[in-house]
Amino acid sequence: MxxxxxxxxxxxxxxxxxxxxxxxxxxxxxxxxxxxxxxxxxxxxxxxxxxxxxxxxxxxxxxxxxxxxxxxxxGCVHRPKTRTKPLKHMLEGATGIRAIIWKLLRMNRVANIPDCMIAVSLYAQKHGIKNAENQVRFYVNALVRANFLARRGRRRSYSYALVNDPGPKAPVLTAGGRFYEPNRAEWIEGGGNV
Amino acid sequence: MKYEFVKTANYERLLKAIRRADTRGAKEAGMIFVQGHPGISKSKTVEQIAITDPGAVFIRAKQGYTVFGFMRELARELSIDAACRPDELFRRCLAALAQRSGAKIVIDEVQHCLINGAAVLEKVRDFSDMTGIVVVLVAGEEGVWERLGRRPQLASRVCEVVTLERLTEKDCAAVCAQLADVQIAPDLVKRIHADSKGLMRLALNAIANVEQIARNNDLKTVAAKDCEGFDLCVSWAEKKIAFDRK
Structure with a gap:
């Protein structure tokens, strides 16, 4: 192939x-x-x-x-290895702010960045997270690229609709820009911004 | 406006009720009923509790809800395969709930569970009785508690009825201080509280309007005199009622 x-x-x-x-x-x-x-x-x-x-x-x-x-x-240019077996912590899904965003999206089906910010604010306060908004935007945009969410509305006031809901465990975004989806135990390409 | 969750008296009240339900005496009476006026931020408060509690399973009841539909949704939330007979599905859900630490079921728009002789709530009662979990029932309209009261076998299992109240002046001051990008003077806080009639939805609109006034006039602190002649909280629902009465 x-x-x-x-x-x-x-x-x-x-x-x-x-x-x-x-x-x-x-x-x-x-x-x-x-x-x-x-x-x-x-x-x-x-x-x-x-x-x-x-x-x-x-x-x-x-x-x-x-x-x-x-x-x-x-024909042997270096090709970075892609992980095929998930790490142990990936099996339970993403945690922290990402888990909160995923839960919110599953509860409401549609959310915007302010909704996500309100949902994560108590967690961010408790854990002293200063860049919560950046983290929210990063994860939401990655979910859009991997086709879990559909972006709609106008620029600066986008809302995000959940179009692919595999289950309650939040998809894990890996360093390579891929998602590990723990509910169906599969890897999904397209989370990275490259 | 800053996007943060404000811990109001209502939030604390609901949290306390859940804590009391966790340490209740009668194990079968594990239901909490939440009600309140529309616009009081009932859904956001319950949502926050469901989100921050990792054991909580949030289910939004829909029009025409059936017992099997409820169990399928519960199974999905518990990551269980729902492709089986209803009795087997019930056993699987029961096992998953019993294993889950700090499990709670939060059912929003509970009025949809009262159709067909409250069959869905009877099933919820089975889960609650057999696993001892806390179930939070959130009313989406007025008069639900009265309808539930007609079924003593269900109503007697409600250990707490939490009525979310309108914002107090202290809450309103906390909301203004925490969410507004500009400083709001105490006299304006009083006006926002009075105009919004303690409804969070209207108070948030008022804060956005105050920020707009501050931007237009280049103000860092906004007082009541700066907002004279402006309608800060427009409640179209009340305007319509007044119009109908005319």
Missing amino acids: NKAPTPIERIVQVMCDAGDSSVDYGYLEEKTKLPRRAIMQAINRASTRQIDYFQKITPGVYRLTHAGREALCK
Whole structure:
């Protein structure tokens, strides 16, 4: 089965097409059709995992190394591992603010950000959470991207309708931008913002 | 306006009632009945309690509710497979409720459970009797307690009747202080309390109007004299009643 190319594969391909010349973020954005944030994340991750595909010329300007070109020719560009088995804490669903938002959405079917803020306010006060609104927006937007919620209304006054209700346990958003859905025990793509 | 939940006297009253029900003497009398005037923030108060309690199962009764429909919804909330015969489903729900720590069933719009000889409430009573869990019944209209009172086998199992009251002046001051982005002077708080007649829904509208006045006039503290000539709380329901009387 052919898998969709990962951001790193797309970047390596574009750099290889560019030959020996160095490229900047603007060029990569244009050719890969990826947002700048995703390109930066992919290059930074490669660097932290000691994958030497890219040589930094100046900040924001990179060139493909011999190792990168070789990996592309052999068809073995690094592909991050995707988790298939959930961690133990994922089985009970998300907790804290995320669990509250999920419960609210299931109770009312439609909610907006102020409704969510009111629901989580006591929890946030009790646990000294200062950025509750950011957390609410982050989770709700991820649920929209994974098609659990449908966004409706106008900008700045969106409301969110629950369109996919798998059960009472809140979907767990993982670092890779995927959701683990504990009620049906399945992984759902599309939660990330890339 | 800030979006926060204000712990009013009503919230504290309901919380105390639930705590008292948890430590009740007669195990079979585990029902709490909640009622109140529309617009008093009854649903938000109950919702907050249901959300913050991890053991609580919230069910909103619907028009034409049946016993099997109720059990299927309960099973879904308890993550149980509902594809089985009704008696088996009852056994499964019972087992799940017995295992759940601090389990409570919160039923909103309970008037819909009173149809067909209150069959749904009889089933709820079975769950409550057999597992000793607390059931919170929330009335969505007036006169529900009287209708429930006609069934002594159910009414006698209600250990607390919580009537949510209109906001007190102290509550109103707390709401204004906690939710408004501008400072509201005590004389204006008094006016909001009087105009809103203690209804949370109208008090929230008044705060939004006061904030608008503050923005238009570049004020940091708003007093009653700044809002003279403005209708802060418009209750269209009351206006309609007055119009009908004319």
